[in-house]
Amino acid sequence: MTQDDIYGSDEQRALLRRGRALFDILGQDPRYTYYGRTVGLATGTVRDLDHLTALARVQGNAAIALVPEAEVAALHDGLTARNLVPIAYSRWDGGAASLAAAKAIVRDLPLPAGLTMTRIDADTPSTVLASLADMALGSGVLPLAGEVLRGLLNPAVCLVAQDGEGKVVSCGASAGFAHPDHPVPGRQAYWGMLATDTAWRGRKLALILGAHAMLSMSRNHGIEAFFTGVEPGNTPSEGVCTRLMFARSVAVILGCADPRSLRSGRMTK
Template sequence: MARDEFFGNDDQRAVLRRGRGMAELLGNDPRFSYYGRTVGLVGPDDGNIDQLAALASVQGNSNYSAVPLSQTATVISDLEAHGLVPMHYAKWEGTNSTLAAARKVIETVALPEDLTLVRMDASTPDQQLASLAEMALDCGVLPLCGEVLRGLHRPAVCLFAIDRNSNIVSCAASSVFARDEHSTYGKQAWWGMLATDPARRGQRLALILGAHTLLEMEARFGLRDFMTGVEPGNAPSEAVCARMGLSPGGFAIIGCADPRALATGRMTK
């Protein structure tokens, strides 16, 4: 039986729950993507704008994982014509350079001595997951559904740092988003959910946990290709991605929200 572990406000939890249900219906079709929030289409070649709009209308949110930059303006305009609120993210990607950068971070940047690194799994107490979610949400970051964070649904890793008072102060996660059968992105993983308690910022915790997460995905699942979405102009996120050997290429990630389901028009920051 699926765990009912969804976080955020009422709208966000409802959207995450619908996304998880949609993943059960469509999860075996390589045209669709899912990494723990909502089901999307991998790219425009996998489904047209009407299909993407239908996914957003049913779930409250959806996305294309890879839109050629030459098509970005048209996709955004078409989504607006469907009454949806589009979000444009630069798609940052990296392979061997990213893993090499992650190893260098681990070799040169130490986790503070009062913190312990923990990987979430099926045995992680429910309250600990709830504490992680609360910390992430306070940072404006919406956690993936609990089954994905625990590694129970897809190849995925979630790491968090906990202090001596059992406070979770930072987290990072990674998950596959496409099916193995997808010809282009079947071996690429999403990486993100970087969040750090404001009281611990400046200690490069997101960088450290992000690096460990990448290396765990390689060690556990053999994954060596990673991507994330960064809103253009988000300098702190761009700096972390660049330090991790990721770089923007010829694609964008285009999300879209149904304002009737998500009044803010955003799933997460």
């Protein structure tokens, strides 16, 4: 991985480097997850508070991907007592109905005239990833590590829409997340990293690219189940999830940041 494969502020790039290195150590253990940002826990309860705290201290940020709602308050309070910054995301899950909805969207909604869709791969010029990063970071979305975006590490798909000058104006991605041996999320993929340039918003680009990304993961990697995290009150993201037949889970994604490493208290939007 080169410096050009990671983007963001100095703190965010350092965080991505630590997450990538920790994946080399823990990536074969089914308890852990990695999708191009940081290593986390696939599932957890308040009994995993010390474990989550350690992951956050090492990397600057970590999350449990599936927390029973009844456990969230105790975990939140425990993280706060350890001077970490917790953030809870609604977990949305998609499956067969989502893939059917994606097929309908791809059929009925072409990209607007003047735009082309490109899949990021090993041969994609670094200038395209830099353009993707500029657009995504401008929308508050931290791009995944380049190895994942290019499909070199996990089963993954990253799609971008480019204008006639090659500028990336929207993106969407999906990536393998948990170890396939994990009995709960091992067959799911992360789906998201949806962002659109301000000048192109309102044209359903994130919806279109997100639909294509899901179908590509199904077609090329045999993945039929997806999840994403949405901060409560993020109405546009909730609308995209609803359109793609994702369902809000009774479980929660609980993340946390170490403000000594990540002063904003947030890894991404």
